[in-house]
Amino acid sequence: MNELRRILSDTRRKLILLALPFLCLGLFLLEQMGGNIRGGWELMQWVGQTYRERVESWRGLEPEEILAQAQATRYDGLGLYEQAEHVRDYEAYLKTVQEQAARMSRSSLFGGDKNSFVYRNIQKTAADFKSLEGIRAEFGSDRAVEQWIAFQTADWFHLLAVILFVLAFLEDRRRGLLALVRSTPGGRKRVTLSRLAVLFGVSFVSALLFCGLPLAASFAINGGLSDLGRSIQSLQSFKTCTLHLTVGGWILLYFAVKVVCGFFVGVFFWFILSFLEHIQLAWLVIIGILGAEYMARRFIAPQMALGFLRYLNIFSYISPAELLSRYQNMNFFGWPVGSFTLMAWLLLVLFVLLTAGLMLIQIRRHPFGNRDVLGRLIRGVNRFFDFFRRRLPIGLTEAYKLLFLGGTLIFLLIGVYVGWGLKLSGSDYNPYSEPDAMVMAQYVKEAKGPITQETLDYLERAQAQLDARPTISNQFRGGLNMLKQEVAERQQKAAEGGYEPWLLDQVTINNYYGEKVWYVSRWNALLVMFFAILCAAPVFAFEEQGGTARLLRSMSRGRSRVFLHKYLVVLLEALVLWAVVFGREWLEIREALGREFLAAPAQNAAVFEALPVRISLGGALLLLNLIRLAGLLVTVLVTAWLSRQVNTWEKAVMPAAALLLMPAALLYFDQDWARVLSLLPFTGGAEAMAGFGSAGLYGFLLLPWLALGVFLTLRCRRSWVKTA
Amino acid sequence: MELKLENVTKRYGQKEALSAFSHTFREGIYGILGANGAGKSTLMNLITDNVKRDGGSIEYNGTDILKLGDSFRDILGYMPQQQGLYEGMTAEGFLAYLARLKRIPGRKIPREITRVLRLTNLADVRHDKISSFSGGMKQRVLLAQAMLGDPQVLILDEPTAGLDPKERVRLRNYIFELAQNRIVLLATHIVSDIEAIAGEILLLKQGKLIKAASPKELMTSLPADVKPLMGSYFTLEDVYLHYLGEDPDE
Ligand SMILES: Nc1ncnc2c1ncn2[C@@H]1O[C@H](COP(=O)(O)OP(=O)(O)O)[C@@H](O)[C@H]1O
Ligand SMILES: [Mg+2]
Numbered sequence: 001m002n003e004l005r006r007i008l009s010d011t012r013r014k015l016i017l018l019a020l021p022f023l024c025l026g027l028f029l030l031e032q033m034g035g036n037i038r039g040g041w042e043l044m045q046w047v048g049q050t051y052r053e054r055v056e057s058w059r060g061l062e063p064e065e066i067l068a069q070a071q072a073t074r075y076d077g078l079g080l081y082e083q084a085e086h087v088r089d090y091e092a093y094l095k096t097v098q099e100q101a102a103r104m105s106r107s108s109l110f111g112g113d114k115n116s117f118v119y120r121n122i123q124k125t126a127a128d129f130k131s132l133e134g135i136r137a138e139f140g141s142d143r144a145v146e147q148w149i150a151f152q153t154a155d156w157f158h159l160l161a162v163i164l165f166v167l168a169f170l171e172d173r174r175r176g177l178l179a180l181v182r183s184t185p186g187g188r189k190r191v192t193l194s195r196l197a198v199l200f201g202v203s204f205v206s207a208l209l210f211c212g213l214p215l216a217a218s219f220a221i222n223g224g225l226s227d228l229g230r231s232i233q234s235l236q237s238f239k240t241c242t243l244h245l246t247v248g249g250w251i252l253l254y255f256a257v258k259v260v261c262g263f264f265v266g267v268f269f270w271f272i273l274s275f276l277e278h279i280q281l282a283w284l285v286i287i288g289i290l291g292a293e294y295m296a297r298r299f300i301a302p303q304m305a306l307g308f309l310r311y312l313n314i315f316s317y318i319s320p321a322e323l324l325s326r327y328q329n330m331n332f333f334g335w336p337v338g339s340f341t342l343m344a345w346l347l348l349v350l351f352v353l354l355t356a357g358l359m360l361i362q363i364r365r366h367p368f369g370n371r372d373v374l375g376r377l378i379r380g381v382n383r384f385f386d387f388f389r390r391r392l393p394i395g396l397t398e399a400y401k402l403l404f405l406g407g408t409l410i411f412l413l414i415g416v417y418v419g420w421g422l423k424l425s426g427s428d429y430n431p432y433s434e435p436d437a438m439v440m441a442q443y444v445k446e447a448k449g450p451i452t453q454e455t456l457d458y459l460e461r462a463q464a465q466l467d468a469r470p471t472i473s474n475q476f477r478g479g480l481n482m483l484k485q486e487v488a489e490r491q492q493k494a495a496e497g498g499y500e501p502w503l504l505d506q507v508t509i510n511n512y513y514g515e516k517v518w519y520v521s522r523w524n525a526l527l528v529m530f531f532a533i534l535c536a537a538p539v540f541a542f543e544e545q546g547g548t549a550r551l552l553r554s555m556s557r558g559r560s561r562v563f564l565h566k567y568l569v570v571l572l573e574a575l576v577l578w579a580v581v582f583g584r585e586w587l588e589i590r591e592a593l594g595r596e597f598l599a600a601p602a603q604n605a606a607v608f609e610a611l612p613v614r615i616s617l618g619g620a621l622l623l624l625n626l627i628r629l630a631g632l633l634v635t636v637l638v639t640a641w642l643s644r645q646v647n648t649w650e651k652a653v654m655p656a657a658a659l660l661l662m663p664a665a666l667l668y669f670d671q672d673w674a675r676v677l678s679l680l681p682f683t684g685g686a687e688a689m690a691g692f693g694s695a696g697l698y699g700f701l702l703l704p705w706l707a708l709g710v711f712l713t714l715r716c717r718r719s720w721v722k723t724a
Numbered sequence: 725m726e727l728k729l730e731n732v733t734k735r736y737g738q739k740e741a742l743s744a745f746s747h748t749f750r751e752g753i754y755g756i757l758g759a760n761g762a763g764k765s766t767l768m769n770l771i772t773d774n775v776k777r778d779g780g781s782i783e784y785n786g787t788d789i790l791k792l793g794d795s796f797r798d799i800l801g802y803m804p805q806q807q808g809l810y811e812g813m814t815a816e817g818f819l820a821y822l823a824r825l826k827r828i829p830g831r832k833i834p835r836e837i838t839r840v841l842r843l844t845n846l847a848d849v850r851h852d853k854i855s856s857f858s859g860g861m862k863q864r865v866l867l868a869q870a871m872l873g874d875p876q877v878l879i880l881d882e883p884t885a886g887l888d889p890k891e892r893v894r895l896r897n898y899i900f901e902l903a904q905n906r907i908v909l910l911a912t913h914i915v916s917d918i919e920a921i922a923g924e925i926l927l928l929k930q931g932k933l934i935k936a937a938s939p940k941e942l943m944t945s946l947p948a949d950v951k952p953l954m955g956s957y958f959t960l961e962d963v964y965l966h967y968l969g970e971d972p973d974e
Contacts, residue, residue: 382814382851389813390820390834397821405812547808551869554772554802554879555825556794562825723776723790 003194004201007168017161021209024157028214031151032221038519038669048143048221051078055141055223063088066139079236083142086236090137093239094129101126121329121336128242128327128338135244137234141224145247146237148218154210155319158258161206162199162266167282169195170273192362196355199270203262207255215251240327254324261317264351268314271354274361281378289314311339317347394557398565399572406538406649412573415531419580422524424588426517429510439479440486444505450600451487451494451501459484490604499614502600508592512585513607513624513686522668525628525683528577529635530661535577536570536639537652540720544647559721567640567713574636575629582628582685586621593617611692624685630702631682635660637709641716679705725785725876726750727771727907732780734766734931741766743931744780753903755918756911758928759968764911765805767928768881771909772802784877798827801875803866805882805911811855815846815865818854819872826873840868843898859886867895871902878908884917896921919960927967934967 008014032047033040054073058066058080066084074081101122105114114120219225228248232238235247245253272289273282293314300310311330316323316339323343329336392400403409431437447458462480466472487503494501511517543549552558590598598618602608608620615623638660643652663678675698681687682702692699727749734742742763756764769775771782773789782789789796810818816837823833841847844864849857854865863886870878880899884892899908900921910918918925919939927934927942937945942963950966952958 379851382853386814386816386820386851389817390837391830392821394821394824397824401810405810546810547804547806548810549808550769550772550774550804550806551802551808551822551866552825553774554797554800554804555822556797556827557825558797559794723773 003191004198007165007198010168013164013168017164020157020161021213024154024210025213025217027153028148028151028217031153032147032218037523044221047078048223050076051080051143052141052223054078054080055139058084058139061139063139079143079146083236084139086239087137087139087234090233090239094132097129098126115334117331117334117336120334121331124329124336125327131244132233132242135231135233138230140227140230140234141222142227142235144215144218144222144224145251146235147222148211148215149237149321149325151214152319152321154214155321157210158203158206158262159265159318161210162202162262163269163286165199165202166266166270166273169270170276170282188362189359192359195270196267196358199266200259200263203266204259206262207258211255211258238325241325242327243324250324254321257320257324261320261347264347265314265317267351267354267358271358271361274358311343312346316343394561395565395568398562399569401542402535402539402566402569402573406542408535408538408573411531411534412576415528415535415577416580418527418531419524419577420584422527422581423520424524424581424585425511426514426520427511428516429507429514431507435473435475436478436482439475440482441505441507443479443483444486444503444507447483448503448505448597451491451503455487455503459487493603493609494601497603497614499601499603502597502604504597504600504604504617505593506606508589509605509607512589513689515607515690518684518687519668521684521686522664522680524581525631525680525685526661526664526668528581528632529664529679529683530657531577532574532632532635533639533653533656533660535573536636537643537656538649539566539570539640540644540716541646541649541652545649553720560717563717563720570636570640571633574632578629578632582625586625589621607686608689610690620689624689627682627688627699627702628685630706631679631684631688634679634705634709635683637713641712644716644719676701725905725907726783727877728781728783728786729771730781730783732767732770732782733778734763734770734775735778740931742770745931745933746780747926747933747936749907749909751903751905751907752923753899753908753910753918753921755922755925756909756928757913757915757918757925757964757968758911759913761930762913762928762968763931764913764928765881766931768802768805768879768909768911771877771879772800773797798873799876801870801872801878803870803878803880803883805885807859807862807866809854809862809865812853814851814853815841815857815868816850818865819869822869823872828873836872840871843871844868845894860888860891863887864891864895867898876906878902878906880908880910882912883910884912884914892917915960915964925960927964929968 008017029044030037030040032044034043036043054070058069061069063084067081067088070081070084104119104122228251229246232241232243232245232247232250238250241250243250243253269286269289272285276282276285296309297313297315311323311328323340328339330339330342332342389397389400403412431441443462447455449455459480466476466480486506487501490501490503513521540549543552552562598616598621600617602611602615602617602620605617605620608617611620635656639652639656642656646652660679663674664680664683666674667678667680675681675687681691681698682705688699688702690699691701729748730746732742732745733740745763745767756767758764766775770777771789777790784792784796810821813821819837819840820833823836824830828836837850838847841850844867846861846864846868849861854862857865863883867880867883870880883899884895887895896917899910902908903921910922912918922939924936924938925942926936935942935945939960942960943958946958946963946966950958950962952962
């Protein structure tokens with residue numbers, strides 16, 4: 001218990017552990033919401049509701065009847081059709097397995113080679129499936145369990161919790177406590193035993209939380225608690241499962257297995273890491289092992305020669321659902337062995353060995369095998385890098401400090417990864433259901449460009465073509481008329497505004513910047529801001545936290561020089577984040593429109609019609625991106641100032657989130673009143689551009705924001721460069 | 725070379741952490757002796773311009789250090805009381821960075837680092853991460869950085885905190901060797917750190933300068949009715965207890 005108390009006394013660790021269950025549940029719900037934060041909740045409820053209603057109304061029907069009824073809604077993603085198919089076919093499937101085996105044993109093809117793995121496997125499968133005879137698949141509410149079992153992220157959370165504790169065990173070494181703990185009589189054995197107990201408890205609680213919470217949520221959404229008495233084979237994913245269990249029984253078994261496996265995985269890593277003196281290496285080793293094993297799991301197909309590596313894998317214990325739900329034999333020197341059986345035995349044997357080994361290491365001697373071979377290696381590596389680090393100019397050292405020592409590299413990488421995957425445009429303006437508009441879009445493709453006599457000629461030619469074929473569908477005439485109207489409108493507006501008229505692909509431009517797709521740029525901007533804040537937050541705080549601020553400030557270049565470079569680095573980080581999202585957008589839109597169209601006067605695009613300055617489309621996009629950068633700049637400047645006021649990263653992130661992200665999130669969720677409080681329209685861009693137009697002066701709200709940013713920066717500079 | 729403080733005052737709220745401190749420092753070692761909370765760090769923070777002065781002047785060779793700014797920091801070496809290091813850096817990386825901040829020319833940096841590492845006996849571990857160092861080693865890294873670039877004014881705030889007796893003696897000897905031709909201010913609450921090496925000792929109590937004199941003078945300054953702690957002759961401990969005793973904070 002002392003051990004547990006010691007581990008939990010670390011506030012940061014406690015916070016992380018507390019946050020994990022919420023995060024896990026949140027991710028499960030997000031998945032149920034189809035990954036859509038906006039409107040996803042309703043979608044999820046609709047799916048659950050519909051699923052429940054349909055299952056209730058079809059309960060007790062014959063599979064064929066259900067299939068007939070489900071036919072109409074076959075592709076709505078609820079999977080009821082497939083479910084009924086499975087129920088109908090299960091008995092026949094069992095028969096097939098037996099027949100296949102019988103046919104094979106008769107077949108002359110295998111008659112001669114009864115020692116082949118394939119033959120043996122089929123016979124073993126048939127023998128194992130014999131026991132399933134008489135088990136019936138029953139139609140019922142499966143979705144809750146199916147969705148829950150498919151949520152493999154929970155396994156990662158379980159793993160993370162266990163690893164956090166294992167690392168905490170190793171921590172005393174770094175703190176030099178090991179000698180103290182080890183020197184007390186009986187202390188070593190007792191500590192090791194109590195750590196094993198802690199590990200088991202952690203695995204138990206983790207299973208309860210990370211499996212239990214999503215399961216409960218899944219039942220709450222999809223229903224099905226009353227259907228737990230059916231055979232587990234009633235569920236599609238358990239078609240090949242050979243366990244004689246009810247759905248409820250299987251869930252209990254899974255839970256127990258999860259607890260044991262989590263415990264085992266913890267012991268496994270603890271054992272390996274106890275050879276490492278250098279705690280920094282621990283994460284590297286963990287990630288290395290997990291990476292290699294994950295690759296094996298991911299890229300090795302079961303039927304390959306190395307197929308056993310797929311199952312003989314730490315991930316079989318991290319994600320034991322597959323072992324428990326699918327029938328699978330491994331090729332063990334020509335003999336088929338049930339993967340579940342094998343892994344269960346392996347777990348037992350390894351567990352005994354590892355525990356014994358751990359006890360030995362912890363009790364008998366100082367962690368062995370590390371007679372500083374590793375230390376020398378690390379020193380060599382450091383010496384190599386020192387050669388370069390010694391030559392780093394101040395700016396690069398500031399970057400190194402913020403990225404590596406301040407730890408923002410990880411946020412930057414995640415931000416880049418997330419940003420790279422973001423969708424940059426919507427499709428809300430595509431004319432799916434308006435035939436005329438679809439035709440017009442085709443015409444625009446051919447006629448777009450500056451509106452000249454040529455364009456008008458084109459219109460006439462097109463009209464003549466249509467007139468020559470009176471039978472042609474009406475939508476062509478409609479489309480052409482729309483185009484004519486558009487051309488006329490552009491000409492008129494251009495004449496009024498005194499600029500050159502162009503015919504542009506309005507649909508594409510609208511899909512990037514139109515009001516209907518603002519939710520896209522808002523979401524993207526929200527994420528960019530979020531990561532920019534995370535990256536900027538430690539910039540001054542970690543100097544204060546480590547007590548280095550005083551030191552730096554006592555040196556001639558430690559004041560304005562360091563200050564300047566700190567700002568440059570955080571701005572650069574923000575620029576990287578901007579580039580992966582909005583820089584990418586710039587390239588994308590240029591590609592989509594065609595480069596020459598950037599020369600068109602911006603007002604020809606409907607979204608930029610109200611712009612008070614006469615610029616080209618390219619210029620408007622440039623302005624748009626400058627506004628975005630300005631918004632991001634303010635975000636970073638405010639965060640950096642906050643960072644100067646506090647001494648930990650969290651203390652800077654929290655007010656920044658409250659001040660900048662909260663209003664942004666409100667706006668994203670359509671609370672339009674939050675617009676005046678939020679930077680989001682600027683970091684998002686399109687919205688602010690619209691606000692610069694005749695519609696209103698809203699866009700100029702950027703100026704006070706910029707003023708605030710500059711003011712805070714001057715304050716911050718004063719407090720760093722002059723005396724605090 | 726002269727560092728002259730006149731009526732220097734620092735307040736935290738109502739409390740005067742340093743009250744009208746006046747003293748002139750010339751070449752040599754000055755021991756700033758006082759209990760915890762006496763105002764030693766405050767004094768050093770004022771000289772390194774890390775806290776705002778509420779009154780008085782600090783002049784180096786006749787010019788206020790605030791006016792000198794960076795050119796004063798150029799000749800300043802400072803070892804803070806709080807262990808402020810980048811744990812993730814190697815000793816060499818750390819020193820190289822600070823050497824740059826001290827405007828030491830790039831080509832001189834390797835030699836300079838080697839010099840201070842030798843001086844503080846850290847040459848063997850120059851490529852090790854600071855996070856792997858013991859408290860005493862970290863203390864020596866801080867001392868090493870303070871000596872980078874051969875500063876004229878060396879401000880050491882409790883440099884021996886956390887050192888074992890052997891390291892303590894060694895450090896004292898380094899400092900003694902260093903002190904030629906420069907001003908060294910060494911704050912401590914441990915008498916033995918300075919009694920053998922300080923040319924002058926300043927006794928600080930609750931923000932006030934009680935007495936400033938050479939160790940010998942201090943001992944003879946004791947009134948006749950004071951009895952030695954042990955034996956028959958006075959030590960600096962007796963001086964400390966007489967002037968600074970009945971510690972309010974400790
Ligand atoms: N940042 C601060 N805020 C408020 N009071 C402070 C601060 N720093 C120091 N003090 C107070 O000033 C007095 C002198 O402190 P300090 O100079 O650190 O003493 P010493 O270094 O001699 O132990 C103490 O009473 C301390 O509580
Ligand atoms: Mg102090």
